[in-house]
Amino acid sequence: MSEAYDQEALRGPHVIEYPFRRSCGPVLSRFFSGLRDGKLVGIRSQTAGVLVPPAEYDPQTAEALEEFVDVGPAGEVVSYAWVSSPRPKQPLQRPFAYALIKLDGADAGFLHAVDVGGDEASIAIGTRVAPRWKAERVGHITDIECFVPESEAQPAPPLTEPVEEPVKSVTTPIRLEYDFRAGKAQSVFLRGLAEKKILGAKAIGGDLVYVPPRGADPRNAELTPEFVEVADTGTVVTYSIVRVPSDNISFDLPYVCINVLLDGSHIPFFHVLQDCPLGEERIGMRVKAKWAPDDQLTTSVASIEYFEPLDEPDVPFDQIREYC
Numbered sequence: 001m002s003e004a005y006d007q008e009a010l011r012g013p014h015v016i017e018y019p020f021r022r023s024c025g026p027v028l029s030r031f032f033s034g035l036r037d038g039k040l041v042g043i044r045s046q047t048a049g050v051l052v053p054p055a056e057y058d059p060q061t062a063e064a065l066e067e068f069v070d071v072g073p074a075g076e077v078v079s080y081a082w083v084s085s086p087r088p089k090q091p092l093q094r095p096f097a098y099a100l101i102k103l104d105g106a107d108a109g110f111l112h113a114v115d116v117g118g119d120e121a122s123i124a125i126g127t128r129v130a131p132r133w134k135a136e137r138v139g140h141i142t143d144i145e146c147f148v149p150e151s152e153a154q155p156a157p158p159l160t161e162p163v164e165e166p167v168k169s170v171t172t173p174i175r176l177e178y179d180f181r182a183g184k185a186q187s188v189f190l191r192g193l194a195e196k197k198i199l200g201a202k203a204i205g206g207d208l209v210y211v212p213p214r215g216a217d218p219r220n221a222e223l224t225p226e227f228v229e230v231a232d233t234g235t236v237v238t239y240s241i242v243r244v245p246s247d248n249i250s251f252d253l254p255y256v257c258i259n260v261l262l263d264g265s266h267i268p269f270f271h272v273l274q275d276c277p278l279g280e281e282r283i284g285m286r287v288k289a290k291w292a293p294d295d296q297l298t299t300s301v302a303s304i305e306y307f308e309p310l311d312e313p314d315v316p317f318d319q320i321r322e323y324c
Helices: 025-036 184-193
Strands: 011-023 040-045 049-051 068-071 075-083 096-103 110-114 128-133 144-149 169-181 198-202 226-230 233-242 255-262 269-273 286-291 304-309
Touching (some): 025 040, 075 110, 184 198, 233 269
Parallel strands (some): 110 144, 269 304
Antiparallel strands (some): 011 169, 040 068, 075 128, 096 110, 198 226, 233 255, 233 286, 255 269, 286 304
């Protein structure tokens, strides 16, 4: 086994975060439009009673549902979970409860946050609660800031500029946080990037080099302890033009993502192509890594800022077709 494996595996925080936009359809449009207007809307099912949020189909018979019912806005807690240490993106930044609330006129629990001033002793099964509405509402579940004891609740304030158009879509922020452990093989690869080296791995006596290393040959599960430095030049084997913005991507739209077959490797490596006029990207194009400045090199793929075109002839398709 290579001495490189003797070093401790890298680990660190990893966050996936993006806004997810979805269309509502007529049923959820009615629900979200109701939230914007300061009311809660459910739908009647013949088998499950009144459901909030409204479902499009009966959960037992799959029959389409269409009888809307105004419910609440007050209700009682039927179960809850106490959050003693709120996370940054949670509804409240002091201890609170997530609760299933049976709204008046409804037959199923409605999940939301309940604020009882940080005092867990102030909530119990059967506690009466009602919404604390935002002053300016847009047709989203967050139009209800949280639920509070019914005695503290106030009616929803009228909107400054009422809107009659129904809510047709909602945007929900998605955030996943990981304590990511790279594993020993990938740690060798990441440490190499901090030194402007691209390292692949292969089985002892093997003929194929995998970048990034996977720890084992995917064809036969043999360990790949032999590390090989490959070139920072390669050939584009597939590409995709990205036209949709993302909060964690700094490239101007549109930009091109590529799979590049690095010279000396036998599996494509995913990255971004820059300094190439849109429309001139192509399969077979020769490219080279653009490294970050020395003082910005890290144990991360971000050590390669992007790939840029090389002034070299394209590689014929027949030579790379098995990678495309």
